[in-house]
Amino acid sequence: MARLRRAIALGAVVALAQWRPASAAIGTPFDPHESMRLQKDGPHLKKLDKAFESHLESAFDPHLNLDTIEEKYEKQGIYFDDVEPLKPHVFTKAVVNHYAKKPKYWRQRYYVNEEHWGGPGFPVFLMIGGEAPIQPSDVSHEMFYMNTLAIQHKALLLSVEHRYYGESNPTPDMTVENLEFLTIDQALKDLELFHSHVTTKYRTTDASKWIVFGGSYPGNLAVWFKQEYPHLAVGGIASSAPLLLMADYKEYMEVVSNDFTRVGGAACGESIRNAMQALDDAIVEALEAHPSSAKKKGSKKASKHRRGVRPTDHNATLYDVLTLCEPIANDMDAMVLESIVKNQFQGVAQYNDFNPVNIQATCEYFASVTTEKPLAQLAGFLAMASPTGCYMSTFSGSSGMSTWRHRPG
Numbered sequence: 001m002a003r004l005r006r007a008i009a010l011g012a013v014v015a016l017a018q019w020r021p022a023s024a025a026i027g028t029p030f031d032p033h034e035s036m037r038l039q040k041d042g043p044h045l046k047k048l049d050k051a052f053e054s055h056l057e058s059a060f061d062p063h064l065n066l067d068t069i070e071e072k073y074e075k076q077g078i079y080f081d082d083v084e085p086l087k088p089h090v091f092t093k094a095v096v097n098h099y100a101k102k103p104k105y106w107r108q109r110y111y112v113n114e115e116h117w118g119g120p121g122f123p124v125f126l127m128i129g130g131e132a133p134i135q136p137s138d139v140s141h142e143m144f145y146m147n148t149l150a151i152q153h154k155a156l157l158l159s160v161e162h163r164y165y166g167e168s169n170p171t172p173d174m175t176v177e178n179l180e181f182l183t184i185d186q187a188l189k190d191l192e193l194f195h196s197h198v199t200t201k202y203r204t205t206d207a208s209k210w211i212v213f214g215g216s217y218p219g220n221l222a223v224w225f226k227q228e229y230p231h232l233a234v235g236g237i238a239s240s241a242p243l244l245l246m247a248d249y250k251e252y253m254e255v256v257s258n259d260f261t262r263v264g265g266a267a268c269g270e271s272i273r274n275a276m277q278a279l280d281d282a283i284v285e286a287l288e289a290h291p292s293s294a295k296k297k298g299s300k301k302a303s304k305h306r307r308g309v310r311p312t313d314h315n316a317t318l319y320d321v322l323t324l325c326e327p328i329a330n331d332m333d334a335m336v337l338e339s340i341v342k343n344q345f346q347g348v349a350q351y352n353d354f355n356p357v358n359i360q361a362t363c364e365y366f367a368s369v370t371t372e373k374p375l376a377q378l379a380g381f382l383a384m385a386s387p388t389g390c391y392m393s394t395f396s397g398s399s400g401m402s403t404w405r406h407r408p409g
Helices: 002-009 032-041 046-051 053-058 062-074 145-153 177-181 184-201 217-228 250-289 291-296 313-322 331-350 359-368 374-385 400-405
Strands: 019-022 025-029 089-095 105-113 124-128 156-160 210-215 235-239
Touching: 089 184, 105 184, 124 145, 124 184, 124 217, 145 156, 156 184, 184 217, 210 217, 217 235, 250 313, 250 331, 250 359, 250 374, 313 374, 331 359, 331 374, 359 374
Parallel strands: 124 156, 124 210, 210 235
Antiparallel strands: 019 025, 089 105, 105 156
């Protein structure tokens, strides 16, 4: 437990999660489980068509790139056939605070796949949810290692959602005060209680050995759960788990930058740097011209504006060019927007082999739009990377970004 406590003390900064569009707003964590299918079945890049009509003939087509990715898997005997959707289950006795004298309950979502299970006495494989909504494909898609192992070992497949993510909310909103229980300790206790629930509901026996799976931050949870509850799991498989935690991990972005330069040359890296600098400059200008800033300086014009209305030409330009969900109003909003944009580049680099928009396609895109202004170039890339919806641009107490910035610690 001492090791776990030290990890918590460090803040338990987790590795980059992928980002995916959720509802109308883009910026919640991207999930690779559905990304290829969603983008392949989705519309062509209409925003790019409109913004860069002169480059249509050479425009990147994610649909064709996805066909290449599928062919790679099919050569390994893995096919992207449609799977009958699984209905979510709800554990109604999840506990808000495991250390409270009188427990309060909340509803925790999970998925179950019994298709290959041999029944009581056969293994149980649990995919631990992380800082993103869980998906039915977690326990059904054959491209995932856990699911292929389940076929071989006749295992019961489970995926449980992490507190405060997806539809598993212990509190009515996401204010900082209500994030008190977003901790690693509480998450591990959730898994212990969920283990008990499954054992009872599915009448598993001592012969039903549990193995927990996780990638990135959930990979940490898999390791810590096995360490903390060795009697509940015989093993844990942690993929890309950032167990050697570091604060202010700038080296990660250095690797991302080197990836783009290595693949696309110095010009690609320079184009991305210029685009991000243009974003930073636009944000600074928008914040300096915002009514809240003017009010501090004693301006009489501040009363003419209200939050949710485009308050300045600078903010309106940023709002329109990048298709923001709302204009930015303060430093926290700026942090959210820049983090989300930065993470799009991180996602391209980290998931290059499996991402419809990979490093090569990104560099080719920037090379094709050199006549556009850097901010417009960035807007086109964002449209290509996530072609639907608007970009989250506010840090609000009820938004999913609150839980993303306050990850378990």
